Amino acid sequence: MQERLQFYIDGRWVDPVEARRFDVIDPATEQPIARIALGSAKDVDLAVAAARRAFESFSQTSREERLALLRRIAAEYQKRYDELAETISREMGAPLWLSKAAQAATGLGHLNQAIQILEGYAFEELRGTTLVRREPIGVCGLITPWNWPVNQIMCKVAPALAAGCTMVLKPTELAPLNALLLAEVFHAAGVPAGVFNLVNGDGPTVGQAIASHPGIDMVSFTGSTRAGIEVARAAAPTVKRVTQELGGKSANIVLDDADLAAVVGAGVMGCAMNSGQSCNAPTRMLVPASRHAEAVAIAKATAEKISVGDPFAQGTRIGPVVSETQWKKIQGLIQKGIDEGATLVTGGPGRPEGLARGWYVRPTVFAGVRNDMTIAREEIFGPVLAILPYRDEEDAVRIANETPYGLAGYVSSGDLARARRVATRIRAGQINLNGASPDFSAPFGGYKQSGNGREWGIFGLEEFLETKAVIGWAAG
């Protein structure tokens, strides 16, 4: 079992000042595969000091220097691509096909976006006699989760580097190995010492230290709403900019003129992908009441064909969920669905047949769900779909918006103009029409309690920039 007990600070791998050991568990086997160190506030102090020192020079680098750096990172990333995908599958259970096609791929996608945007971004704009400058915000604390681990690290690191910021990353302690591999990639690419630092740790210790550190200028957090609130609370006394990408309970609106067979099937697969562990998963499927039975039949058939199994086995569609804690939470919510009177169509509590070990969840579909049920209100983060019937378009929009969350929305209709109209009424940050392919240049982020700020593309870059006005720059 590998021991990865060091942190990456100031361009070197160093022993923690003060740490305790923590096992990384393979969710398919429930066995430890590595041991890491969980650091302390003292380790964060060292990392922040290094980042602060490095910021002086890194913030003054030219666009060309940073472009060259990002290109070198992309090249090193490519060299370790397969290893990255396998690491992700082993520590958080995503099936290998998904790790290769999506999990690891998104990292490269965000790097390429950062390069593209940095090439053309106007950091200065003269408005009359006032110059408006965009400058790197400073030392950034990055806190990332386990569900799309490399996606979330790179959608922050790439634009932060492009902006000229330096950073301290606390990756998730549940899936830290991919982050350690990325640190090696950055080192090989020649990221200057102190620009990127990594301290492993848990939320209450290292996360808290980052959020409250006076030497950190902004915190970019992706994770649960509960933890995001704590980060903002800890950051408030030092008036940091805090951006949060939190939970979601996104509605998938199937309008009455949509091709039900295609759309419902795709909706079930979308909800189950990555074992339901996506903040923007389409977890509430809204169907016309008159076609509810039809939709339920299609959903049942689709869900029952999903192959659940070992992430490294051929033919596995979805793997386990990441941990025992998550598994128990999902089981509790499935039971709640049954207790509160939703119709269990397929799946249900317990492991799928034939899987005695590993945190595997049965792809589950509930029908006849009402929007006030727990399974319609709370984020489950498992392959559990709630199907809600609606009376008419007004009712569908009302149901979609009646949630404290607002991360994503999905609308399907045979009439694109109609889908567009409905999209503009959904209070969520990213709406997908008729199964459009994902777009890494589109702003991603939440309305309401799904978060603050936007990531991806140019929006991601601007989260790491401050705005300065220089009045009297030009002669009047």
Place this chain on the structure above:
Amino acid sequence: MADTPAFLERNDLFIDGEWAPSRSGATIEVLGAATEQPIGRAPDASPADVDRAVAAARRAFDTGPFPGWSPEQRGDAIARLSKALQARAPTLAQLISRENGCPAQQSMGVQVLSATMVLDLYAQLARSHPWVEERQGMLGGRVRVRRAPVGVCAGILPWNVPLFIAAMKLGPALAAGCTVAPFGGFKKSGVGRELGPEGIEPYTEYQSIILPAQG
């Protein structure tokens, strides 16, 4: 010189289009900065009043016509507000001088016309701001990016340039299509990069609508 009473009593809060006293009946005695003497009384809002104001703003945002007004209509509303303030400028200038001690000579410009200038700017920006843009997506499709109003906004104002700060919040909030509540106070607030299009940013949410490839 405007003719404001030596002691100005205001008993009502403005909530949901109506004037009504604070639920608790509590009042604030306002002291003149130059004289240290009472110059007026204002209602001291209670949490119940805040609830009413937020509920009204919520209703107006969720079901009312305002958020659906066109940018031109919103711009016109802000312009009307500016004109109404300009019509009462001498009174406002004198009142603010009495409250916070700003010299009367400066008050008209620094305290009142600064505010109406800001409102006029946002009346224009409401019409010209790129509320909806279509951009090329990364994989060849198109993405429509909307700047949507964030919702119900609370504004907390300081005492040094109170009307100016009010305009710096009301201007962009209304331009974006937000509703506002509550809106008065004696707490400090920081003045950010609020002038100009950046000023509208905090009141908007980005919404990306990813169009299917054939759209």
